[in-house]
Amino acid sequence: MFCPTCGNNLPANVAFCSQCGNTTSSTQSPPHPQTSPQTLPPVNPNNTQKKNENSIFGKVLYFSVVIFTAFVVIFIAFLILGVPLPGSSENITKPTDNVIVENESGSNERYINSGKIGLMGKDGAILVPAKYDYICDFREGLAAVKQDDKWGYIDKNVKTVIPLKYEEASSFHEGFAMVRLGYKCSLIDKTGKEVMQREYSGMGRFSEGLAPVQLDGKWGFIDKTGTEVIPLKLKYDEVLSFNEGLAAVRNGKWGFIDKTGNEIIPPKYTFLEPFSNGFAAVMLEDKEGKKDKYGFIDKTGREVALRYDRVRPFHEDLAAVKLNNKWGFIDKTGKEVIPLKYEYVSVFREGLAEVMSEGKRRFIDKTGKEVIPLKYDSVFPFREGLAGVMLDGKWGFIDKTGVEVIKLKYDEVFPLPEDEKNNDVTDISFPSFYKGLTRVKQGSKVGFIDKNGEELWEKEMGKRTK
Secondary structure: OEOOOOOOEOOOOOOOOOOOOOOOOOOOOOOOOOOOOOOOOOOOHHHHHHHHHHHHHHHHHHHHHHHHHHHHHHHHHHHHHOOOOOOOOOOOOOOOOOEEEEOOOOOEEEEEEOOEEEEEEOOOOEEEEEEEOEEEEEEOOEEEEEEOOEEEEEEOOOOEEEEEEEOEEOOOEOOEEEEEEOOEEEEEOOOOOEOOOOOEOEEOOOEOOEEEEEEOOEEEEEOOOOOEEEEEEEOOOEEEEEEOOEEEEEEOEEEEEOOOOOEEEEEEEOEEOOOEOOEEEEEEOOOOOOOOEEEEEOOOOOEEEEEEOEEOOOEOOEEEEEEOOEEEEEOOOOOEEEEEEEOEEOOOEOOEEEEEEOOEEEEEOOOOOEEEEEOOOEEEEEEOOEEEEEEOOEEEEEOOOOOEEEEEEEOEEOEOOHHHOOOOOOOOOOEOOEOOEEEEEEOOEEEEEEOOOOEEEHHHHHHHOO
């Protein structure tokens, strides 16, 4: 079973997604090979003493070899199994053979060692040792973890701050997380204190100070004190959290309600996304069996440009739209301000968007003018005036004139930390600068560089920073 919101793989019959919060067979050892008994020569009585001395020496040598061999076997076994050696102070080491599983955020990776799950950074540094049955991303400084069929929370020092006692647990949002113990769904703060005033059969994550709750087939919303600010009277199949003052609801089709519970936009859309920058992307099913239409609605329900094959959310006042396999951009009135002639486009960031036509890639401005021709294998959007670029496996950065201000010499550039992302639906993690620094890897070295290309590797950082 998968979460319909974030795609997280879930066990059967769970009440909510732990990630986003929305609703031995025995083996027999092979037999040892049979050895033929050795035939011993007859003993010469005249050489008894010499034989005895040789026998003693042989026994000592034999047992020495046995002990040494046993030690080597045990040592190799410890290495293969990834078990810390007795007396070793390195209890958290990077496993040699890990099964890497990308997490939803893309900023860290889960790894599996000896049947348990841990968390490592993209640089291979162990963040959480592999001792859990499952681990979610860190949100607001805490991560939900599962061990022996019980959920709880750890901090970034891998200290258990909320005991592992719950049957389900979600990540924290706005200071609160959803948990289930038996048939009871509850809301807890970061100390583990319950703030619910009654029991519910279902609930969603907090957003804009409110969280959806369900009881006896009806929905409502509670605030952070557990008070029902929208009574349990909403009869919908599904209710999502608020975004920009409106919450999506489903009754066969999708629509929106406001914070009083009133239906502002009636359910009639087959698909929609939360509001972003004043507009929500929607899809309207064609009743005549023709192509479905994609476009936008504003907060009054007014439809804008509901005529495309695909759309992306508005960002910096422009939205990417696709028709007949060509991409372009519209403004908030629905006017096509950049013609639909591209095979690929990104969203605009800092006034520029990457586009591709006839196999050639470039950055354009909001008038559609080509400002930076691109020769790179991979390009990421601008942030803080610079964009990450990769050519022949090496990464660097260009400025808005296309000049390579940081040489292409790095093996990897790491994404924005998950905790620093905004709630903007277009704000995905990608390698970039954040507050003047970005994290890079060069050979076996991992560290930071600033916008002047000054490098600060981890060992040096330990000496220069606390």
